[in-house]
Amino acid sequence: MDFSFIDSADRTDTGRLRLHNEDAVLRLPEHGIFGVADGIGGAMGGEMASRTVMQSLHEEFVGTEGEGSVGSLEAGVAAVNRATARANACIRAQAEAWGTTGVGTTVVIMVFGVRPGGGAAILHAGDSRAYRMRRGELRQLTVDHSVAAAFGMESEETLPRVFRGVITRAVGMSPDVTLEETPVEVVPGDLFLVCSDGLTRMVRVGELGRVLAEERDGDLQALAERLVAMANEAGGEDNVSVVLVRVAKNDTTTVSAG
Structure with a gap:
């Protein structure tokens, strides 16, 4: 399989206020799969x-299960669903x-098909997100599974405090x-950002867009470090995890899922 058209980086951090990191990241560029999980239920x-779901995915693609590494987007999506079902149990x-x-985890996974014509798919549960930066515009690709989103709210500020941060779908729940x-x-x-809500x-979406637009062609690991630093400088109230995936500009093939 050839995923050489993809560059990637990741960073996860405990943050300023938490004692434990309940986030987990997955980055398997040789298999075209990237993800973040944000655990729920205490330290x-x-x-x-979060680690259970990521370990299950790792085993599916490169470990004991090994059925996901077959090169098509459809097979990759099926592998993610199998691994998630095992992790849920x-x-x-x-x-x-x-x-x-009350133990569970959000998850957001991006899986690429092998070019040409492979496309990509995002699979998620919860409020961990995926974004795409293209031609200077940042677009959110996922819709949160949360109380706020269920009521069509862009912000949780008008919700009673008891409902803020409450998600409606998660692995293990x-x-x-x-x-x-x-x-x-x-x-x-294209530059893709997969991240936890930390x-x-x-960090405001507008600020994320500005930084991603400015540094999209630079060193991805440095950019991942900067995004985490921005969250911590803003208070670091939660664990924070990011995975960045960049598609090479010199690839002349436009690919779409399906």
């Missing part, structure tokens, strides 16, 4: 949940063994989980 539960079993409830799938057109030069709650 032990949230950390277990594992998280619930571990929470039951601990005698606790119910016997079955369905990831929302979003087909994505991929154009040479970034988007601390």
Whole structure:
């Protein structure tokens, strides 16, 4: 498989106020899969949940399962769904063994098909997000599974405090989980950002867009570090994780999902 048209970087950080990092990142450029998970349920539960889903994905693509590495977008999407279903069962079993409830994790995964014509897809549950920077414009590609989004609110500020940050879908929170799938057109030069809400709650979208537009052609690892630093400088109230994926400009093929 040839994913040489993709460049990528990631960074995860505990933040300024938390003692533990309940986020987890996945970056497998050789398999065209990238993701972020944000655990729910306290230090032990949230950390277990986010790492369980990422470990399941890793095993599906490169480990003991090994069925996802077959080169088509459809196969990649199916592999993500299989891995997530396994993780969902594992998280619930571990929470039951601990005698606790409310354990789960958000997840947002971007999977690329092999060019030419491979396209990409985003699968997500919760309020971790994916964005695309193209020709200086930043566009959110996912819709949060949250109380605020369910009521069509762009901001949670007008919600009663008890509903702020409450998500309506997550891995591990119910016997079955369905990831929302979003087909994505991929154009040479596109820059994708996959992130936890520790970034988007601390840094305004306009500021994210400005920085991504300015530095889209630079060193991706440095850009990932800068985004995390911006969240921490704004207060660092939560764990923060980012994965950046850039499509080479010299690829003359425009690919679309489906």
